[in-house]
Amino acid sequence: MKKVLSRAVIATLLFGTTLGLFSYSDPGERYFAIVKNLDIFASLFKEVNTYYVDEVNPNDLMKVGIDAMLNSLDPYTNYIPEDQIEDFRTMTTGEYGGIGALVGKRNGYNTVLMPYEGYPAHKEGLRIGDVILKIDGIEINQKDNEDISKLLKGQANTKVALTIKRYGAKEPFDVTLVREHITVNNVPYYGMVGDEVGYIKLSDFTTGASREVRQAVMNLKQEGAKKLVIDLRDNPGGLLIEAVNIANLFIPKGSEVVSTKGKMRESNQMYHALDQPLDLTIPLTVLVSSRSASAAEIVAGVLQDYDRAVVIGSKTFGKGLVQTTRPLSYNSQLKVTTAKYYIPSGRCIQAIDYSHRDFEGNAGKVADSLKIKFLTKNGRPVYDGGGIDPDLAVEQESLSPIAVSLLANGHIFDYATEYHARHPKIAPAASYQFTDAEYAEFVKWLANKDYDYTTQVEESIEELEAAAKHEKSFNSIKPQLDALRKQFAHDKSRDLQEYQTDIRELLKREIVSRYYLQNGTIEISFNTDPEVKKAKEVLAAPQQYSQFLGRK
Incomplete structure (x- = not known):
């Protein structure tokens, strides 16, 4: 044992x-x-x-x-044993040998979630929703994601055989793929979102990110873009030098971009814009979210500090720590936090103070009273110690409980897979509509499906009942609680109609992904994406844009 x-x-x-x-x-x-x-x-x-x-x-x-x-110490200082070096290298370079598909659990099965266009999985016809039963004859249902990833990855030009179960097919079938050198794009999408507005989705900061952004800007300008939206939402960051080079595209040569300060002399560095900028005048907006971190925060913060872009969205994550890898014995490595980074205004955006913990060992956020005010180039106040605050905050709309339940139980995903099997073609992603008749079909399809949820009102009633029992007043208010519970009990049929706007948007995105993959899911969101809509509004109003940047 x-x-x-x-x-x-x-x-x-x-x-x-x-x-x-x-x-x-x-x-x-x-x-x-x-x-x-x-x-x-x-x-x-x-x-x-x-x-x-x-x-x-x-x-x-x-x-x-x-x-x-x-x-x-902190969550970013990690030991990397020899057998995990390849995974670490993939994270920093965006490159690996494999089939070019995102695979994960859906309804308990290992399922193709996204084949990347132009790579083996896509070229051999694998679809979103395909269930992988075996890899090279090995049953994988009981294996975890890490083991499955190792089976799928390998040297380029080697073969891997998959046994696939597909919706609508009578029997599972085998397909053999030849692994290729896969490079995950840092810019998975760019395109026009208005007559003069270009959009760039930057999802990572692995090797080559700045080159991809440069090329995207140049191509969009050729297509007529005179304004830009750079989307850094949910970008976890990556290589510091790529963040420096991306900021360099929009600020003058020689400008300070970021400095790092640590205990060792080699950790104290100053990074400047070393190249001629690509464009110093094109109006910019940058979209951020609570999961925009590290290098993404550097880019957003630098462009904010120089009053070069209007930052739109939610307060960012607040990771102002720099990691360096150090070699250890037996081909292992240590990724260790060696410094904090500071953007041009002088602020560090690290939100959590790991050096001071409470008696239980928990690290807390920097107190508001300890945050220091700094100024942007035009004199606008900005603060350290808690991520990048957007210039224009956009409130995040939460999904209805029924929509969350349909997602969590896989019904949105499964219906899109079945829809794809019945409909060979649909309209282009940007103009696709899910009709009233199709929604009625979906509601009918749900009739025998298992799902449930609890509304906020129902949760509040349960909390009130628990408090009443604790205070021994339950018997006196039980009739009122029962009446409230009956009055506010959720009704699936009613909620499917009341919240159909949410549910239809989820269905549209999932269905479009079956036909147009990653690009389709991004394009279909433009008409309803609140941050993109705000960015377009700001860019369409030059006076408002200038006011946000503190220009007189």
Whole structure:
């Protein structure tokens, strides 16, 4: 029997013995403390492996211990063992050998969620909704995503055989794909969203991101774009140098872009715009969300600090920490936080203070009272310690409970798959409509499907009942609670009509993805996307645009 100790125990064993390291001011004492604690840990590790009552896997034990120790610092300082180096390289370069498809769980099955256009999965006709039963004859239903990814990836020009179950097909069938060198685009889409407005979706900052953005801007200008929307929503960031080069496209050569400050001398760097800009005058808007982080925040923050773009959307994530990879023995690596970054106004947008934790070990956000005011080039106030605040905030509309339930239970996804099997063609993505008659068919299709949900009012009634029971007043108000529960009980038929606008939009996007893949899902959103609509409004009003940027 193998058994791995809990993370808490390992954290105590591995990290608890080193707590004294940070109290030493004399280098000699600190060096002695390091040697001493490493010796204690090596002895402890040996004794646990020898005497623990159950068999212990040394590799697993050490990995859990290292992870627990590093997690006490921040979420971005990570140990990367040799067998995960390829995955890490893919994250930073956007390149790997594989079939070019996003695969994930749907309704408990490993399903093709998106074949990337022009790559093996797409060329061999795999569709969204195809269930993968076997890879090279290996049953995969009980395997996790990491194992499935390893089976699908491999050297370019090698073959991989998939057994596919497709909706409408009588029997599963086999398809053999030849793996290729896959490069995930940082700019999955660009196009015109108005007569003079170009749109660029930037989803990552892996190698080549700035080159892709440059080319997209040039192509859009050739198509007649005189204004730009750069969409950084949900962009998790990536390579710092790509953020510097993208900002450089729109600010003067020689301008400060970002500086990094850390403990080691080599961590203190200043990055400037080294190249001639692509365009210093084209009106810009930048879209951000709460999941825009790191390099995405640098680009948005730099363009805001220089009053070069109007930032629209929600407050960003607030990751102002820089990571560097350091080689370790046995081909492993350490990704370690080495510095904080500061954008031109002087602010650091790091939201969580990992160096100060409460008695339970939890890190908190920088208090509003400790945030410092800085100024943009035109004198507009901006603040540090909590992400990038948009110049124009757009309130996020939440989905209705019934729409969330239909999504979570896979009914939107499944219906789109069946719809695709019945309809060989649909209108272009930008003009596709889901008719009233088709919605009525969908409602009928749902009749025997299992799904349920709880509305906010119903949740409030349950909370009120729990409070009443706690305060021993339940019996006196039970009749009123029962009446409220009956009055506000959700009705599926009613909700399917009341919230059909939400549900129809979800259906449209999912259906369009079956025919036009990634590009289609982006194009169909333009007419209803609140941030894109706001960006177009701001760009269409030069005086308002100038006011946002503090121009006189």
